[in-house]
Amino acid sequence: MEQTLPPSPDWAKLIKSGCRVFVTGNASVPYALVQHLIDHSDGFSDIEMVHMLALGDTRWARSEYRNLFKVNTFFIGGEEVRRAVDEGRADYTPCFLSEISGLFHDGTLALDAALVNVSPPDEFGYCSLGASVDITMSALRQAAVVVAQINPQVPRTAGHSYIHISEIDACIEASEPLIAVETPPMDKQVERIGQYVAMLVEDGATLQFGIGKIPSATLKYLCNHRDLGIHSEMITDSIIELIEAGAISNRKKTFHPGKIVTSFAIGSQRLYEFIDQNPHIEFYPSSYVNKPSNIAKNDNMIAINSALEVDLTGQVVADSLGYDFYSGIGGQVDFVSGASMSKGGKPIIAMLSTAKDESVSRIRPCLSEGAGVVTSRGNVHYVVTEYGIASLKGKSIRERALELIRVAHPRFRAQLLEEVRKNYWVPHYQEKHPTDIPELGAIQLKKLVIQDETFYMRPLNPADERRLQEFFYSHTKETLRLRYNYDPKQMSREKSCNLVSVDQSSDAALCIVRQEGSRITIHAVGRFYYYPQGNCCEVAFVTRETQQGKGMASRLLTQLIEIARKRKIDRMLAYVRADNKPMTAIFEQANFKRLHPAEPGDVELELKLEPME
Numbered sequence: 001m002e003q004t005l006p007p008s009p010d011w012a013k014l015i016k017s018g019c020r021v022f023v024t025g026n027a028s029v030p031y032a033l034v035q036h037l038i039d040h041s042d043g044f045s046d047i048e049m050v051h052m053l054a055l056g057d058t059r060w061a062r063s064e065y066r067n068l069f070k071v072n073t074f075f076i077g078g079e080e081v082r083r084a085v086d087e088g089r090a091d092y093t094p095c096f097l098s099e100i101s102g103l104f105h106d107g108t109l110a111l112d113a114a115l116v117n118v119s120p121p122d123e124f125g126y127c128s129l130g131a132s133v134d135i136t137m138s139a140l141r142q143a144a145v146v147v148a149q150i151n152p153q154v155p156r157t158a159g160h161s162y163i164h165i166s167e168i169d170a171c172i173e174a175s176e177p178l179i180a181v182e183t184p185p186m187d188k189q190v191e192r193i194g195q196y197v198a199m200l201v202e203d204g205a206t207l208q209f210g211i212g213k214i215p216s217a218t219l220k221y222l223c224n225h226r227d228l229g230i231h232s233e234m235i236t237d238s239i240i241e242l243i244e245a246g247a248i249s250n251r252k253k254t255f256h257p258g259k260i261v262t263s264f265a266i267g268s269q270r271l272y273e274f275i276d277q278n279p280h281i282e283f284y285p286s287s288y289v290n291k292p293s294n295i296a297k298n299d300n301m302i303a304i305n306s307a308l309e310v311d312l313t314g315q316v317v318a319d320s321l322g323y324d325f326y327s328g329i330g331g332q333v334d335f336v337s338g339a340s341m342s343k344g345g346k347p348i349i350a351m352l353s354t355a356k357d358e359s360v361s362r363i364r365p366c367l368s369e370g371a372g373v374v375t376s377r378g379n380v381h382y383v384v385t386e387y388g389i390a391s392l393k394g395k396s397i398r399e400r401a402l403e404l405i406r407v408a409h410p411r412f413r414a415q416l417l418e419e420v421r422k423n424y425w426v427p428h429y430q431e432k433h434p435t436d437i438p439e440l441g442a443i444q445l446k447k448l449v450i451q452d453e454t455f456y457m458r459p460l461n462p463a464d465e466r467r468l469q470e471f472f473y474s475h476t477k478e479t480l481r482l483r484y485n486y487d488p489k490q491m492s493r494e495k496s497c498n499l500v501s502v503d504q505s506s507d508a509a510l511c512i513v514r515q516e517g518s519r520i521t522i523h524a525v526g527r528f529y530y531y532p533q534g535n536c537c538e539v540a541f542v543t544r545e546t547q548q549g550k551g552m553a554s555r556l557l558t559q560l561i562e563i564a565r566k567r568k569i570d571r572m573l574a575y576v577r578a579d580n581k582p583m584t585a586i587f588e589q590a591n592f593k594r595l596h597p598a599e600p601g602d603v604e605l606e607l608k609l610e611p612m613e
Helices: 031-039 079-086 097-105 136-142 188-199 213-220 238-244 269-275 332-341 397-406 410-422 462-473 477-484 493-500 552-566 581-589
Strands: 020-023 047-051 069-073 090-092 113-118 126-128 145-150 162-164 170-173 206-208 260-262 281-283 301-305 309-311 346-350 382-385 388-391 446-450 453-459 508-516 519-531 536-543 571-577 593-595 602-608
Touching (some): 020 136, 031 145, 031 170, 069 079, 097 136, 188 213, 188 346, 188 388, 453 552, 552 571, 571 581
Parallel strands (some): 069 090, 145 170, 206 301, 260 281, 346 382
Antiparallel strands (some): 126 162, 382 388, 519 536, 571 602
């Protein structure tokens, strides 16, 4: 049935000077409709234009229209809008994305009109909001007047994305493509972040992510996962690759199972064609998608968001650079909160460790003057950089600082430690900053599957002080006697600190850990001490009793031998009690040879090393 379209806008009858007008944002701005208003704006002034992130030609924010329009944005983006905010011609209103619709509903930001970009009506008269349902649906439901651009290039999307033609007061017909945003190129640092984040994602998890290099890198490294789901305020081209790889099935979702749930899409023309009439992808208003209690209905919810800087207590700045507002709150807090409440959920902040060509650390002892906290230190579970994963949930200020220093750029670690020492956030005896083991490569974390259990091998570091202390007190007297050749009674925090504060460029200390959420348990430690006078090193191990016999010591030994060879060390020595036959066997299986004579009660072993390139 052919539908009768509303009349062309008679703007003088629809709005007046000083009114508040909502404009659909993201990739679906109704440019032709905005231009139509500009062309018929004689006699108008001070119209407040309210919107989210608006891509493309945000012409209403130009200085030439400063008397006609006043911009009020919930998210700063685009050259013209950013310039207008910087020059004081535009306002930025911080608000959680889930709560913006409430501002329209309760009259805090009462809307006189809504300008929307919709598809042509179907045979029943329904137009789709296409790629931008987000706060648009809420705005048109609350606005006194709805004016639409009927655009055949707007995709028809499933979910709660439809408005009947009878609800539109006026319209124009104009065909315009949605703004296409191509996936940005990735460099090595960004790819490393993606690899680390992917390690935190288990099969069957549900994901939220944003746009940019880091989310794209993360999704790239999830192609071998299975039964992933999507519940995200936005989707990008990366979901197409994951679906084609068989990684996304949505079968394990516990909220809207079988469906990708989102509120807007930003990407290439390929993405807009992919979502067109796709019943597997459902669009809902942000008030629904971003509602923390709805997010939490997804078990194993993984929220991946970014930051401009993080201080050493875990406070996250995401919308400002000092006093300069840069973007917006968006949905970060909604999804961090929702993932925190989810069974098995993980809120993750992922970012590069530096800015301005590595001249500035994004991990800071305190926030920049003027910077505002978007996500509080109590909400953050993980911070991921190209140098690793910092686990913050349940950690003290001391432990948080050491975790975050560990994932800072190596150039800034000593300085960061010195700054926090001034405030006694770490004790006086914490003198060494974390160091990496270059021979392990760019990714310092190696996943191990041992008897169907997942563990990780990585360098021991100062943030492990309490974990090593717990590890020590888990040992039986027999284990301590075999490892230390006597029965030590105490492992003080200071002594533990000394053992985990390793200069990994000369000595080497590795551990195998089990991570369950933010809880990290050490199950085995292996290390060697380097003696430059003989260009040799002495190696030793200890394994938690419950894990003995599973090959952890052998794995650590193999890795330490490789490190020693790459460092062109000549010999590796080991001293084992004569009655510790299992440990002696491990060394002999690695081609260590016994030396004679040894000390009474001890076995001395040696491995001659050939250098590795």
